[in-house]
Amino acid sequence: MGRSSKVIERDEVVVRFSGDSGDGMQLTGTLFSNTSAVFGNDISTFPDYPAEIRAPQGTIGGVSGFQVHFGHTEVYTPGDYADVLVAMNPAALKANAKWVKPGGTIIMDVDSFDERNLGKAGYLTNDPITEDKLGDFNIIKAPITMLTKESLKDMGLDNKSILRSKNMYALGLVYWLFDRPLVHTSDFIKKKFAKNPLIVEANLKVLKEGYNYGVIIQAVTPSYHINPASIKKGRYRNLNGNTAVAWGLIAAAQKANLELFLGSYPITPATEILQELSARKDLGVKVFQAEDEIAGICTAIGASFAGDMAVTSTSGPGLALKGEAIGLAVIAELPLVIVNVQRGGPSTGLPTKTEQSDLMQALYGRNGESPCVVIAASSPINCFEYAFYAAKIAVEHMTPVILLTDGFLANGTQPWRIPDLADYPEIKPNKPKVSGEDWLPYMRDPETLVRSWAKPGTPKYMHQIGGLEKDEKTGGVSYDAENHQKMIETRAEKIKKIEDHIPEQDVLGSPDSDVLVIGWGGTFGHLFTAVEELYSEEGVKVALAHFNYVNPLPKNTHELLKSYKKILVCELNLGQFANYLRMNFPDIQYQQFNKVQGLPFTVVELKDKFKTLLED
Amino acid sequence: MSEQCELKYTDFKSKLSVRWCPGCGDHAILNSVQKAMANLKVEPHNVAVISGIGCSSRFPYYMNTYGFHTIHGRASAIASGVKVANPKLHVWQITGDGDALAIGGNHFIHLIRRNIDINVILFNNQIYGLTKGQYSPTSKRGFISKSSPFGTIEDPFRPGELALGARSQFFARTIDKELKLSTAVMEEAANHHGTSIVEVLQNCVIYNDKTHEAITDKQHKLDRTIVLKHGERMIFGANHDKGLIMVGLDLKAVTIGEGGITEKDILIHDAKSHHVSMHRKLANMDYPELPVALGVIRSVDQSYYDEEIEQQLTDVQSKTNITTFEELVNDGDVWEVE
Numbered sequence: 032m033g034r035s036s037k038v039i040e041r042d043e044v045v046v047r048f049s050g051d052s053g054d055g056m057q058l059t060g061t062l063f064s065n066t067s068a069v070f071g072n073d074i075s076t077f078p079d080y081p082a083e084i085r086a087p088q089g090t091i092g093g094v095s096g097f098q099v100h101f102g103h104t105e106v107y108t109p110g111d112y113a114d115v116l117v118a119m120n121p122a123a124l125k126a127n128a129k130w131v132k133p134g135g136t137i138i139m140d141v142d143s144f145d146e147r148n149l150g151k152a153g154y155l156t157n158d159p160i161t162e163d164k165l166g167d168f169n170i171i172k173a174p175i176t177m178l179t180k181e182s183l184k185d186m187g188l189d190n191k192s193i194l195r196s197k198n199m200y201a202l203g204l205v206y207w208l209f210d211r212p213l214v215h216t217s218d219f220i221k222k223k224f225a226k227n228p229l230i231v232e233a234n235l236k237v238l239k240e241g242y243n244y245g246v247i248i249q250a251v252t253p254s255y256h257i258n259p260a261s262i263k264k265g266r267y268r269n270l271n272g273n274t275a276v277a278w279g280l281i282a283a284a285q286k287a288n289l290e291l292f293l294g295s296y297p298i299t300p301a302t303e304i305l306q307e308l309s310a311r312k313d314l315g316v317k318v319f320q321a322e323d324e325i326a327g328i329c330t331a332i333g334a335s336f337a338g339d340m341a342v343t344s345t346s347g348p349g350l351a352l353k354g355e356a357i358g359l360a361v362i363a364e365l366p367l368v369i370v371n372v373q374r375g376g377p378s379t380g381l382p383t384k385t386e387q388s389d390l391m392q393a394l395y396g397r398n399g400e401s402p403c404v405v406i407a408a409s410s411p412i413n414c415f416e417y418a419f420y421a422a423k424i425a426v427e428h429m430t431p432v433i434l435l436t437d438g439f440l441a442n443g444t445q446p447w448r449i450p451d452l453a454d455y456p457e458i459k460p461n462k463p464k465v466s467g468e469d470w471l472p473y474m475r476d477p478e479t480l481v482r483s484w485a486k487p488g489t490p491k492y493m494h495q496i497g498g499l500e501k502d503e504k505t506g507g508v509s510y511d512a513e514n515h516q517k518m519i520e521t522r523a524e525k526i527k528k529i530e531d532h533i534p535e536q537d538v539l540g541s542p543d544s545d546v547l548v549i550g551w552g553g554t555f556g557h558l559f560t561a562v563e564e565l566y567s568e569e570g571v572k573v574a575l576a577h578f579n580y581v582n583p584l585p586k587n588t589h590e591l592l593k594s595y596k597k598i599l600v601c602e603l604n605l606g607q608f609a610n611y612l613r614m615n616f617p618d619i620q621y622q623q624f625n626k627v628q629g630l631p632f633t634v635v636e637l638k639d640k641f642k643t644l645l646e647d
Numbered sequence: 648m649s650e651q652c653e654l655k656y657t658d659f660k661s662k663l664s665v666r667w668c669p670g671c672g673d674h675a676i677l678n679s680v681q682k683a684m685a686n687l688k689v690e691p692h693n694v695a696v697i698s699g700i701g702c703s704s705r706f707p708y709y710m711n712t713y714g715f716h717t718i719h720g721r722a723s724a725i726a727s728g729v730k731v732a733n734p735k736l737h738v739w740q741i742t743g744d745g746d747a748l749a750i751g752g753n754h755f756i757h758l759i760r761r762n763i764d765i766n767v768i769l770f771n772n773q774i775y776g777l778t779k780g781q782y783s784p785t786s787k788r789g790f791i792s793k794s795s796p797f798g799t800i801e802d803p804f805r806p807g808e809l810a811l812g813a814r815s816q817f818f819a820r821t822i823d824k825e826l827k828l829s830t831a832v833m834e835e836a837a838n839h840h841g842t843s844i845v846e847v848l849q850n851c852v853i854y855n856d857k858t859h860e861a862i863t864d865k866q867h868k869l870d871r872t873i874v875l876k877h878g879e880r881m882i883f884g885a886n887h888d889k890g891l892i893m894v895g896l897d898l899k900a901v902t903i904g905e906g907g908i909t910e911k912d913i914l915i916h917d918a919k920s921h922h923v924s925m926h927r928k929l930a931n932m933d934y935p936e937l938p939v940a941l942g943v944i945r946s947v948d949q950s951y952y953d954e955e956i957e958q959q960l961t962d963v964q965s966k967t968n969i970t971t972f973e974e975l976v977n978d979g980d981v982w983e984v985e
Contacts, residue, residue, distance in 0.1 A: 065980055068982065069980075069982045071984065262984045263984070264984055264985060265983075265984055266977065266981055266982070266983055266984075267981065267982055267983075267984055268976070268979065268980055268981045268982070269980065278972075278975070278976065281972055281975070282972055285972055290732065292728065292731070292732055294724075294728060311975070312959060312960050312963040312964070313963050313964055313967035313969045313970065313975075314969065314970075314971075314972065314975060315960060315964070317731060317732065317956060317960070319727065319728065319731055321724065321757075322724075322753055322754065322757040323753060325721060325724065325754075326721070326723075326724035326727075326753070326754055326757070329717070329718075329721040329724030329725045329727075329728065329754070330724050330725070330727050330728035330731070331728060332717075332725055332728060333697070333715075333724065333725035333726060333727060333728025333729040333730075333731075333732065334728040334729065334731065334732035335728075336695075336715050336725070336728075336729055337695070337728065337729045337730075337732035337733045337736065338732065338733065339732040339733075341728070341732075355718055356718060356721065358718075359717060359718050363715075449976050449977060449981070450976075452972060452973070486733075487692070487693075487695045487713035487729070487733065487736050488692060488693055488713075488733060488735060488736055489692060490690070490692045491692070492692070493691055493692055493711055493712055493713055493714075494713065494714070495661070495707045495708050495710070495713070495714035495715070495716065496714070496715055496716070497707070497708075497714075497715060497716025497717065498700075498716060498717060498718050499716065507663065507708075508708065
């Protein structure tokens with residue numbers, strides 16, 4: 032099929048699919064992303080969907096979106112603004128038009144823009160283009176519903192099934208726009224609906240006709256061309272943050288030669304970890320869907336006492352409920368990984384939106400002096416690595432470790448280069464080194480202050496532990512005043528000493544700048560892109576220190592912070608990490624950039640902020 | 648279950664001195680559990696005793712086994728984790744009426760519903776002892792305590808009814824000072840696969856002394872309680888002349904030889920019946936209308952969680968094409984970058 036229209040060469044493009052929550056936009060977006068990834072582009076995706084499973088049809092509240100950013104160069108975020116928006120109904124247009132770049136392309140299913148749907152979406156006139164001032168955009172008014180119906184009218188399908196296929200029509204059209212092959216999606220459809228040949232035939236037909244529609248309209252519409260990225264050799268797959276966490280834990284259990292146990296209760300946006308591990312009975316994972324969040328962590332603590340690699344997964348409100356039990360794991364000195372997929376709070380807050388507001392809760396949300404290791408993943412795919420290291424630290428240092436991810440990382444995807452586990456370090460559970468007669472449960476390694484882990488079922492190592500303060504030597508209950516202080520200090524020192532086992536903090540961007548931007552966790556992609564773009568586009572130099580280890584902080588943190596004139600801490604809360612740094616290193620001045628909208632930063636707003644800071 | 652030939656109950660005693668109040672019913676319960684374990688010939692290192700918070704929950708410290716004194720109300724959940732992680736362990740949960748039925752009520756009913764093979768000993772003294780005397784969820788309506796100076800206005804839980812309502816397959820009841828009965832009941836609980844609930848009517852000598860006295864004192868015990876035995880007639884009384892019959896939908900206590908009642912009219916206890924209605928009636932019997940039931944009220948073999956999870960793992964693993972981490976990450980949509 033020759034192309035007679037204008038072809039625009041681009042390094043990277045952002046596409047946003049949006050429609051009613053029943054329109055299949057998540058699947059459409061995923062299929063498009065996979066095709067782009069297989070084509071060789073670097074990609075980053077983010078789904079944006081409502082908390083309601085099926086909000087009233089046609090309303091703004093029911094709009095489900097899926098954004099994919101793909102490029103010839105490396106891509107670190109799903110993109111701030113879309114080059115192409117697919118709007119399957121007026122509500123989708125209303126909700127998303129503000130996220131399209133000036134002059135971008137908007138594909139609308141004109142058939143759904145009737146008076147009723149326009150009204151539901153809150154349009155006051157029957158001309159949304161004028162009403163939303165979209166005159167400068169490249170609008171493709173495609174009669175998607177009508178053409179889908181026309182295409183399938185003789186196939187003997189019911190009306191509902193026909194309408195369900197219209198997302199494939201839209202997808203076909205977008206494939207034309209980006210000159211992408213249909214083969215990957217065709218294979219998927221054949222496999223997915225293998226039991227229903229009629230559905231396969233229908234979907235393949237509309238996919239192809241959607242593509243052909245592009246050929247027909249090409250005279251008026253430019254298309255884009257994005258070359259493959261130069262990506263490191265290897266085998267790849269797309270992975271989201273939640274699955275990456277689940278797999279990182281599986282890898283850690285294998286390296287430690289321990290059984291993996293998850294005690295968990297469903298909660299958005301962490302549920303997928305529970306689901307993925309539930310499906311991994313094939314690899315021997317034991318999953319206990321508990322009656323509540325407290326039982327989720329308590330079953331995990333029981334499994335840890337019994338000798339398993341134990342994990343609980345949750346989101347903010349669940350972490351609050353687990354607080355008392357985390358304290359038990361702290362004082363009992365048992366290994367435990369607590370995965371907290373942060374969402375908007377407080378209370379039920381914004382369950383499907385992202386935020387970084389559980390940092391203080393993770394650090395301090397317990398009674399007593401109750402130190403935990405706190406680690407934060409910073410991209411969907413490095414959730415794998417940090418889950419692995421969370422488990423390694425928990426097991427080797429006999430401590431609960433809180434792994435913070437967030438809704439953005441959990442649901443976002445990136446291509447993941449499949450690792451060779453041989454490249455990952457061993458995990459060595461701290462078994463008793465002396466005979467049962469000489470062993471006591473709270474004997475410590477003098478170097479690390481770690482106690483050893485004797486599993487029930489082992490002759491001669493019977494012991495009793497619990498939540499009461501224990502004697503520093505025997506581990507028996509002790510109410511002694513000085514012993515209590517000693518134990519409090521020992522437990523704190525044990526955590527502090529983990530700084531010897533984590534990497535030093537590195538600096539990205541332009542380390543020689545006067546300005547240091549600090550971030551932690553899920554904001555990495557946006558911060559790094561902003562820093563890189565400022566330099567490549569405007570020659571502006573900014574350094575970036577992005578933290579993954581929060582407690583303990585990397586050893587060189589203070590030294591590093593001291594060497595910059597200006598420090599800007601950027602986070603999706605009101606300044607929790609900034610305050611944590613202030614508390615630890617009060618001799619340094621910190622400025623803050625905070626956003627709490629349930630949304631990631633945009634690269635644009637970060638660049639503007641950095642430039643203002645440089646000009647001050 | 649026989650792992651070693653000779654075990655004495657003292658093999659299960661830890662070196663720690665027991666710190667319950669003198670005269671507390673807990674001492675006797677500890678003895679009966681240690682005796683039962685010795686009789687069961689379970690080696691101490693294969694036993695894990697898990698407790699929550701409360702007077703009774705100090706129990707693990709006094710056992711020469713693996714023990715975990717956890718947090719208030721959560722022992723059922725922690726014990727569940729222990730058992731699922733290592734089904735070979737003999738897991739005992741020690742709990743009280745506050746720990747299991749108030750703060751831990753949710754975990755208690757879900758443990759029972761899942762039928763995990765854990766032996767739960769529920770010390771019921773109808774009072775909060777460790778916090779020095781507040782009413783508990785099993786205190787009788789009108790009970791006067793430090794937190795109910797004008798009497799409670801709440802109806803108590805009946806632990807048997809609650810357990811059976813949560814689909815308990817094993818429920819038994821004993822009295823703290825009845826060492827022989829307690830030991831026998833503990834052994835039956837241990838031999839039962841699935842969650843076993845043993846309610847022990849326990850006396851708190853300090854804050855709720857003699858709360859069970861009406862049925863437990865020597866003089867009246869035989870007339871006011873009945874020890875149920877599977878397959879035997881429900882006969883009780885100091886003179887062995889009283890029994891239980893059904894009248895309409897209700898149980899009734901009668902005297903053999905009076906009103907034409909013969910021994911043949913007396914009901915036979917069927918602890919293994921799947922139907923729960925008779926077990927519920929028996930568990931709910933209360934003095935003075937009826938004798939309080941002791942012994943094993945219900946003991947029904949059912950599939951149990953820790954066995955099923957192992958079975959499911961085996962089944963899935965026998966069918967799957969994913970047997971290693973490498974196979975997992977290479978399964979599905981994977982592409983090669985040259």
